[in-house]
Amino acid sequence: MQHARPLPTYLVQRYLGWKATTYKENRAxxxxxxxxxxxxxxxxxxxxxxxVQVTSIFGADQGEFFVHRNIANLVPPYEPDGQQHGTSAAVEYAVTALKVAHLIVLGHSQCGGVKGCLDMCQGRAPELEETSSFVGRWMDILRPGVETIDSLPEDQQTEALEKEAVLTSLRNLMTFPFVAKAVEEDELTLHGTWTTIGEGGLEAYDPARGQFRPVNPTE
Amino acid sequence: MQHARPLPTYLVQRYLGWKATTYKENRAxxxxxxxxxxxxxxxxxxxxxxxVQVTSIFGADQGEFFVHRNIANLVPPYEPDGQQHGTSAAVEYAVTALKVAHLIVLGHSQCGGVKGCLDMCQGRAPELEETSSFVGRWMDILRPGVETIDSLPEDQQTEALEKEAVLTSLRNLMTFPFVAKAVEEDELTLHGTWTTIGEGGLEAYDPARGQFRPVNPTE
Amino acid sequence: MQHARPLPTYLVQRYLGWKATTYKENRAxxxxxxxxxxxxxxxxxxxxxxxVQVTSIFGADQGEFFVHRNIANLVPPYEPDGQQHGTSAAVEYAVTALKVAHLIVLGHSQCGGVKGCLDMCQGRAPELEETSSFVGRWMDILRPGVETIDSLPEDQQTEALEKEAVLTSLRNLMTFPFVAKAVEEDELTLHGTWTTIGEGGLEAYDPARGQFRPVNPTE
Amino acid sequence: MQHARPLPTYLVQRYLGWKATTYKENRAxxxxxxxxxxxxxxxxxxxxxxxVQVTSIFGADQGEFFVHRNIANLVPPYEPDGQQHGTSAAVEYAVTALKVAHLIVLGHSQCGGVKGCLDMCQGRAPELEETSSFVGRWMDILRPGVETIDSLPEDQQTEALEKEAVLTSLRNLMTFPFVAKAVEEDELTLHGTWTTIGEGGLEAYDPARGQFRPVNPTE
Incomplete structure (x- = not known):
């Protein structure tokens, strides 16, 4: 691997700082x-x-969250075709090997991937329609969701599609037999959430009302 | 989505804590x-x-790192076949849209995915060989790497394969035309690193010596 | 005290969250x-x-419960020998200084202390019989209770002994003169309860029937 | 146990509320x-x-903290005499069986036990000097600490003795061979903290300066 380069000095310095403080305090x-x-x-x-800083928002300690991060927090439908499905592999490992109790999909405002999907589906981003566009093909997962927000005023579409991306992932998760089984046997619960970058807000999907609502509506 | 459930209360409480402290201090x-x-x-x-807490180890502030996390930090080879490639989409977005200056692959000790790959390739995990195993098919990316560590003493194989996973990802990254181009034009540098969970150690791949070395050899 | 270390950062962060939310809301x-x-x-x-989260299960507000927690929720018999008896001191303070109206003993399923007592008394844990074993000597309080469950089928013994531990504590409480007096003068009532970790169940001892019964038999 | 009484209705009601909400949401x-x-x-x-609500202050999730609560958060010195030592049993179980990584002693303001110790040692509470006083005998653990605060102005003595109680426990913890060994092998860290009831403050003992300091001095 002649192309690899030494780690930038500023990262070495910060790592050494972490080692001398956080690591040292929590070594045991x-x-x-x-x-x-x-x-x-x-x-x-x-x-x-x-x-989006998942562990920071939820005050997570090392060892608490198994974290998968991809473009637009999408889970594709169950497709056991022998091909490489990184997200499906992560879900399979978490649910069947680690037996996590909660599976939380966290969407966010100003999502570039969702914006690209909207532009693509509304004809403003032909380059994303090309076979060779990995981002375009990945965002195809959200393509059916665009219908659900198409009739909204234009300035509400992006946020609505960001939330639809969370719901799409939750729906697709239920197409995985091992997820559906764990949910039905009360060994796993699914949660949909969406955060705003600028205001630090958090909304959670309320299945009773069929909509996202602020977790702290009275604040 | 009738299957979604409200967010666990302890996470709501911690989120409100984050909102009242970290968010408030950094609102601007x-x-x-x-x-x-x-x-x-x-x-x-x-x-x-x-x-593995990426942002903590490197003291990363909100907005600094575009983070993709998957099983065993693997990047598959370039394959523009119109299928869904989540990792390739993340790399494409980071390099072509965001134009990141560094691309760091971070491996780690005690990696369950790498261990599974070793078990699979050495005949101890037939279930991972099945077509329907997402984890097995995902770890196929690392299958060629097993050859490179096969002749080592058994107790050195896992660590060696964890480091080989980092190198495999770096090699595969160079098969993406836009990555190779950015590297050649000095707009992007690639870095291979590996951390130990228990000791908080960090090694970086040194291309001059062709091996991983502690970032702080004198400590 | 050169051995003390700073508080782990994740606890400081969570504390600051509590201060900015729960504390702030309840300051008065x-x-x-x-x-x-x-x-x-x-x-x-x-x-x-x-x-076992006592305050959570009973929705307790700050100031409501005086809480003593020890291995296996045991109360030793009254023994005013001038030695240090932490549990007896807590009971004495609650009953004579604070004049609490209720004294609730809360047992639970999967109790490691009770399991150790059973193993010790049935010869499977000789290390607990040693004079130097604090856990073994503490669990001696429950030793007489093992007789009462010895004839049960093996898979029912642990749960039966967990409940016997609650009754042992209630019986021992009545050997304290100040407890017996407060009970007889109707200034204090004693209650025996047992909760299941996994199912979130709660049973209370029913003196009329001489057995533990679910607090919500119709659920 | 003819003295046990049914659980007060208000607690049954609250328990059922917990079962229908917190339990249901976290069943898995x-x-x-x-x-x-x-x-x-x-x-x-x-x-x-x-x-003092330990789990609330530190935003603790079920399963995170092994909690021992006694009068004045005291740990007696190591004394393997075959008698019943509830606190020593709890420490032994936590360190040798559960192998906890941190051991946190949490003191607090307005502590009735510490106040009693001060009154007793300064001659204002002869009843606590009696052999039959469990509280008095328990507070004997802190008796040597009174010397360290005796020369302070009267209105500073209680708070100083509350903090001395935390340090006494930390010192006594180090007399337990299994605690000292775990600390020396970097498998356990000890922490001293003290909280104020009314102001919701938190101070941690800083070994470098030899004093308690607010965890957030700049707030």
Whole structure:
């Protein structure tokens, strides 16, 4: 691998800072996590977006969350065709091997992937329609969801589609036999959430009302 | 989505804590991140493992790292076949849309995915060989790497394969035309790293010596 | 005390969250609790087990329960020998100084202490018989109770002994003169309860029938 | 046990509320905690005082903290005499069986037990000096600590002795061979903390400065 380069110095420096503080203070716990293995309570599926910090928002301790992050927090439908499905592999490992109790899909505002999907489906991004566009093909997962928001005023479409992406993932999760079985046997619960980058808000999907609602409506 | 459930109360409580402290202290920055969009300096590809906290190790602030996390931090080879490739989509978005300057692959010790690959390739996990095993098919990406560690003493094989997974990802990254181009034009550098869960160690691949070395050899 | 270390950062962060939310919302009450002193209605004696959350199960507000937690929720017999008896001190303070109206002993399923007592008394844990074993000597309090469950089928013994531990504590409580007096003068009532970790069940001892019964038999 | 009484209705009602909400939402996790056993990261030793809510202050999830609560959060010195030592048994179980990574002693303001100790040692509470006083004998553990605060102005003595109680427990913990060994082998860290009931403050003992300091001095 002649193309690899040394780690940028600023990251080395920060790592050494972490080692001398956080690591040092928690060494006993980290060693135990290493020797006994992980036992996370929840899996979180979130976006790669640099502005979403899953563990920070939920005050998560090392060892608590099994985290999969991809473009637009999407889960494709169950398709056991022998091909490489990274998201499906992560879900399979979390549910069948780690037996997590919660599976939380976390969407967010200003999502570039969702915006690209909307542009593509409404004819404004022909380059994403090309076979060679990995982002375009990945966002195909959300294509059926565009219908559900098409009749909304234009300035509400992106946010609605971001939330629809969360629901699409939840629906697709239920097409996985091992997810459906765990849910039906009360061994796993699914949760849909959506956060706003700028305001630090958090909404959770309320199945009784069929809509997303702020987790703290009175604030 | 009648299957979704409300967010567990302990997470709501912790979120409200984050909102009242971290968010409140950084509100101006978060609002700017929302209005101006993300501009991450680096993409990190790490494992979903709950014991690996990418942003913590590197002291990353909100907005700094575009993070993709999958089983065993693997990147498949370039394959523009019109199918859904979540990892390839994340890499494409980071390199062509966000134009990140660094792409860091972060492996780790005690990796369950790598262990599964080793078991599968050495005949101890026939269930992973089945077509329907998403984890097995995903770990096929690392199958060629098993040859490189097969002759090592058994107790050194897992660690060696964890590091080989990092190198496999770096090699596969170079098969993406847009990655190779950005690297050749000095707009992107690739980095291979590997961390130990229990000891909080960090090694980086040194291309001059062709091996991983502790980032702080003198400590 | 050169051995003390700083508080782990994740706990500091969570504490600050609590301060900014729960504390802030209840400040007036907490200040009054501080200036006027505590006046708890009940004392609860429960196990140290991390899976038993006394205040959560009973929806207890700050100031309501005086809580003593030890291994297997045991109360030793009255023994005013001038030695240090932590549990007896807690009971004495609750009954004579705070004059609580209820004293609730809360047992639970999967109790490691009770399991150890059973193993010890049936010859499977010789290490617990050693003089130097604090856990073994503490579980001696329950030793007489093992006789009462010895003839049961093996798979029913642990649960039966967990409930016997609650009854043993209630019986021992009545050997304390100040407890017996308060009970006889109708200033204190004793209650025996047992909860199941996995199913969230709660049973209460029914003196009329001489057995534990679900608090909600119709559910 | 003819003295036991049915559970007060208000507690039955609250329990049923917990069962229908918190339990129902977290059923999968509670079942897993039951089947796999507890694996708490920390042990907390706190006071029985009804105004101290350990799990709430630290945003603790079910399964995170092994909690021992006694009068004035005291740990007696190591004394393997074959007698019943409830606190020593709890510490032994946490450190040797559960292998917790942190042991946190949590003191608090307005502590009735500490106040009693001060009154007793300064001659204002002769009843606590009696052999039959369980509270008096228990507070003997803190008697040597009174010397350290005796020369302070009277209105500073109680708070100083509350903090001394935390340090006494930390010192006594180090007299347990299994605690000292775990600390020396970096498998356990000890932490001293003290909280104010009315103001919701939290101070942690800083070994470098030899004093308690607010965890958030800039707030």
């Amino acid at each position: 716990w980290y060693r135990r996590l290493a020797s006994e293995g992980q036992r996370p309570r929840a899996m979180v599926i979130a976006c790669c977006d640099s502005r | 920055w978060y609002r700017r991140l929302a209005s101006e969009g993300q501009r991450p300096r680096a993409m990190v590809i790490a494992c979903c493992d709950s014991r | 009450w907490y200040r009054r609790l501080a200036s006027e002193g505590q006046r708890p209605r009940a004392m609860v004696i429960a196990c140290c087990d991390s899976r | 996790w509670y079942r897993r905690l039951a089947s796999e056993g507890q694996r708490p990261r920390a042990m907390v030793i706190a006071c029985c005082d009804s105004r």
